[in-house]
Amino acid sequence: MKTLAGILIVMLGFSLSGHAQQNMQTYSKYDFIPGEKVIFYDDFTETGIGDFPANWNTTASGEVVTTNLFPGNWFKMNGEGGVVIDGGLNLPDNFTVEYDVIGYPVEDENLYFEFGFYLYSSQNTKDIDEGGAVPGLNGGIKLTFGYRATYSAYNTEGYTLNGEKEDATMEAGKKYRISVWVQKTRLRVYLDQVKVFDLPKVFEPGLKINMMRFELWESGNPMITNFRVAAGLPDIRSKLLTEGKLVSYGIYFDVNKDVVKPESYGTLKGIADILKENPDLRVKIVGHTDSDGSDAANLDLSKRRGASVKNELVKTFGIDASRLESDGSGESQPVAANDSPVNKALNRRVEFLKL
Numbered sequence: 314m315k316t317l318a319g320i321l322i323v324m325l326g327f328s329l330s331g332h333a334q335q336n337m338q339t340y341s342k343y344d345f346i347p348g349e350k351v352i353f354y355d356d357f358t359e360t361g362i363g364d365f366p367a368n369w370n371t372t373a374s375g376e377v378v379t380t381n382l383f384p385g386n387w388f389k390m391n392g393e394g395g396v397v398i399d400g401g402l403n404l405p406d407n408f409t410v411e412y413d414v415i416g417y418p419v420e421d422e423n424l425y426f427e428f429g430f431y432l433y434s435s436q437n438t439k440d441i442d443e444g445g446a447v448p449g450l451n452g453g454i455k456l457t458f459g460y461r462a463t464y465s466a467y468n469t470e471g472y473t474l475n476g477e478k479e480d481a482t483m484e485a486g487k488k489y490r491i492s493v494w495v496q497k498t499r500l501r502v503y504l505d506q507v508k509v510f511d512l513p514k515v516f517e518p519g520l521k522i523n524m525m526r527f528e529l530w531e532s533g534n535p536m537i538t539n540f541r542v543a544a545g546l547p548d549i550r551s552k553l554l555t556e557g558k559l560v561s562y563g564i565y566f567d568v569n570k571d572v573v574k575p576e577s578y579g580t581l582k583g584i585a586d587i588l589k590e591n592p593d594l595r596v597k598i599v600g601h602t603d604s605d606g607s608d609a610a611n612l613d614l615s616k617r618r619g620a621s622v623k624n625e626l627v628k629t630f631g632i633d634a635s636r637l638e639s640d641g642s643g644e645s646q647p648v649a650a651n652d653s654p655v656n657k658a659l660n661r662r663v664e665f666l667k668l
Contacts, residue, residue: 343506345492346579347563348409348543353402354658355540357386370399372441373529378536383415383488384568387536390428395448396527401438404522405544410493411576412540416459416485416533426485426533427459431526432495438523448526452517456502458491459483459533464502466515474515481509485533490576495522506575541658549583554591557667559584560648564622564663569606571617573625581622584665585630595668598622600641603657608643615641622663638668 353368360366360377366388369375373394377386390396416426433453435443444450452468462481466474481504483489492503498518502510516522525542527535543562552559563580564573573581588594600615600622619639626632649656 342508343503343576343578344508344582345409345494345501345503345576346546346583347411347492347541348407348545349547349562350544351541351562351655351658352404352408352544353398353540353542354655355388356538356654357388359654360386360388362386368399369396370441371396380415380536385538387415387538388540389536390527390529390534392534393529393531395441396529397441398525401435401523402525402542404495404542406495406497407546408495408522408542408544410495410525410540410542411490412537413488413490414458414483415488415536416483417536425460425482426535427457427530428533428535429526429528429530430456430458430491430493431524431528432456432493432500432522433524433526434521435524441526449524452520453522453524454500454515455528456493458504458535462502462504462509464500464510464512464515466512468517474512476510478509481507492576506578547580550587553584553587553596553665553667554594559665561663561665562658562661566618566621569614571614571621573618573621577625581625581630585626585632588626588632588636589630595636595638597638597640597666597668599639599664599666601646601660601662601664602644603660604644604647604651605657608645612641612643612645615643617641618663 355368357366357377362379363376365375366377371394373390373392373396375388375390375396378389379386431448431453433449434451436450437443447467454464454466457463460482461477461479463477464475465472490505494501498514498516500512500515501508549559561580564577566574598619600618602611602615619641623637623639626637627634647660649659651657651660
C-alpha cells in the first residue's frame with residue numbers, strides 16, 4: 314500500500330497534525346524572496362505512486378507516495394545513501410532552492426530524525442559518489458536538518474567553516490518549509506519563517522554550484538515535494554513602476570486553494586513597500602493558473618486568488634483597498650506549454666498591473 318497513512322499514524326502515537334498554525338504575522342521578519350526564473354520544479358505529480366521519479370537518481374532507494382495528512386504527491390527517500398537531481402543543474406551565481414519536507418525516523422520510537430542536504434560543485438555531475446563522503450571535488454557545503462541544524466563548508470583542501478543552531482528543531486511527522494538563498498559567496502538558510510543561518514562568505518569566490526544532494530542516514534529519511542529551484546531576484550521596483558507589469562512567482566497557495574501561504578511574506582512586503590513609497594500608484598492584481606482542472610474551475614480559482622492577495626496587502630500591510638483591484642484569468646493566458654511540472658509552475662503566477 315503506497316499511502317503513508319499507516320506510517321504517519323503509527324509513529325509513537327504523537328500528534329501529526331503539523332506544528333502550530335502559522336499566519337502572515339508570524340513571518341514578519343521573514344526576508345526570503347524566491348528567484349524569478351524557474352530552473353527546476355518537481356511536485357511529483359507526473360510520477361506514478363510507488364515509482365522512483367524520473368528527474369532524480371540515488372544510491373539508496375525511494376518512491377512517490379501520498380499521505381493521509383498532507384495533500385499532494387511526496388517523494389519518500391529510503392535507506393542510506395545519496396539522492397540527487399539527475400545530471401545536476403546549470404546554476405547562476407544567485408539562485409534559490411525551496412521545498413516542503415516531512416521527516417520520519419527509521420525506528421518508530423524516535424521522535425526526531427536527521428538528514429543532510431548538500432550544495433556543491435562537481436566535476437562530473439553524472440557521478441553521484443564523486444568525492445565519497447564529502448561530495449564534490451571542487452567544494453561546497455553540507456547542511457543537516459532534524460533535531461538541530463548544522464553547516465559544514467569545505468573546499469579542495471578540507472573543511473573551512475562550520476556551525477550549528479540547536480533550537481532549529483524539526484519533529485518527525487510534521488511538515489516544514491526549507492528555503493535556501495545563494496548570492497555568490499553568501500548563503501541564507503530558512504526553516505519555515507526562521508532564518509537559521511546567514512553566512513556572508515561561506516563559499517569560495519567563483520565556486521560554481523551545480524549539484525544538490527540529499528544524504529540519508531540511519532537516523533531518518535525525508536519526504537519532499539514542491540522542490541523549486543529558481544534564478545535571480547525579481548526587480549520589483551523597475552517592473553512595477555517603469556514597465557508597469559510585475560509577474561510574481563513568490564506568492565504561494567496550496568493546490569486548488571485561495572489562501573495565501575505565509576512563505577509569501579517576503580514577496581508581498583516588497584510590493585507593499587513600493588506601494589507605500591508611491592502613494593499615487595494603483596495596481597490591478599490578476600491570478601493565473603495552469604491547465605489542470607476545468608476552465609471554469611480555474612477561472613474561479615484565479616479570481617479568488619487575486620482577491621486573496623489584495624486582501625492580504627490591505628490586512629497585513631495596511632494598503633488602502635481603493636488603490637487595488639483584483640481579477641483572474643484562469644488558464645487562458647499561459648506563458649509556457651502546460652506539458653511539464655516546470656512549465657506548469659511558470660503558468661501559476663500572480664501579475665501586478667499598474668493602473
